[in-house]
Amino acid sequence: MMKKLLLVDDEPLVLTGLQRSLHSMLNEWTMVLAGSGDEALAAMEKGSFDVIVTDMRMPRMDGAVLLKEVRRRSPQTVRIALSGQCDRGTIMSAIDSTHQYLSKPCDVRQLKDTIQHALELRRQLESSSLTKVVSQLKNIPSLPSSYQAMLEEVARNEPRLGRLAALVSADMGMTAKCLQLVNSAFFGLRSQVSNPLQALSLLGLDRLKSLIFSSHIFSEFKTDLFDKQEMAWLWEHSFAVSVGAHNIAEMLHQPPTGIDNAGTAGLLHATGKLVLASCMGKEYKMALEMAAGTGISLAEAEREVIGCGHAQVGASLLGIWGLGRHRRSGRVA
Incomplete structure (x- = not known):
């Protein structure tokens, strides 16, 4: 099925340049151009979009306002902002509604990779309700x-x-x-x-x-599924895995970046459990009870009840946020 992209910029030359740079994907993506935030929202009233890519600095309705409205109307849409270093004030106001920020002028290969990766992660979730939950999240709750x-x-x-x-x-x-x-x-x-x-x-x-x-980038984990001791164990377990992965990477004489990557991956490996417990509590409780009552693994129970496991959910969210992706060079106008 063709994927739909909405490209938004108030500069016509930039907009057509973006479309031209993504020309090689025309057999997979349908691209709609909008010259303002109002035009973008009008286009969304006619149909849904899988991804929106918008400039941050625009008259009347800037990118921050537009993305917040997109998040409200179509939470499952992947939201990507193009911004320059001078846009920090605008960026700060859009933190909770933006999945990824890319530099402007845009590295075309990075933009294409970012869109493809986000679409693939969404496809793996399978469930439309789960896709909406993951795409709408603005943070992962804390202990x-x-x-x-x-x-x-x-x-x-x-x-x-x-x-x-x-x-x-x-x-x-x-x-x-x-x-x-x-x-x-x-x-x-x-x-x-x-x-x-x-x-x-x-x-x-x-x-x-x-x-x-001001932006509330952190939030408190609230759920009836776990008591305080169980919640503390989940965080302690994740930290222990982080330390273990870090130590193993050191023993294998990995470079500093490889050691950091291993430790962070260990810490974040249970992210999907937090997402499911906090956003789909009823379904996740059923999965927990099924695993405990039948003896099957939690991952199997999650797939049976929800449609995918917590590992996929965590990977999808972190991937949409741009974590774990290496940057590539090759900027074009």
Whole structure:
């Protein structure tokens, strides 16, 4: 089935240039062009889109406002923003409604890869309701005690960077969000960051405080499926896997980036469980009860009840956010 893309930019030459650069995908993608946010929303009233790619700086309705409206109307649509370094204020206001930020002028190969990867991840989820849940998420919830500790620390007159780093590096949700931000066009880095401590240093204390209190980039995990002890175990288990993966990578004499990648992958490996427990509690409870009552694995029970396992859900969300993807060079106008 042909996938539908909505390309939005107020500069006609840029818009046609984007369409021309993606010409090789015409046999797989149908592309609709919109010269403003209003035109984009009018196009969405006529039919749904799999992906929207929009400029951030536009008159009347900027990219931030447009993407928030797209998220409300069509949460399953993958939302990609094109932005320059001068757009940081606009970007800050769109953090909760944007899956990925790419630099402008755009690296065509990166844009094409990003769209293809997001579409493939969505296809793997199979369930339309699950696709909507994953695409609509703006953050991964944090352990309640860690979330409260983070709020208390940033509220101090002089927050301790070491304390904040310890909280972020031990929490799946905080790590994922920090990595999503620093690996976007928001920072324009040449190489991908996978170390949560480095990500926090790049964000800085002032920006972190603003993101927490104004943009609410972190949230508290709330569910009736697990008690406090079970929730604490899930985070402790993820941290232990992270440490183990980090140590194994060191023993195998991997380069520093490989060691960081291994540790972060270990920390985030159970992300899908958080997503299912917090967003599809009723269905996930059925899967847990099925696994406990029949002796089949949790992954099998998840596939039976929900349509896919928590590993696929976590991989899809993190992939749509752009994590785990290596950057490529080759910018074109």
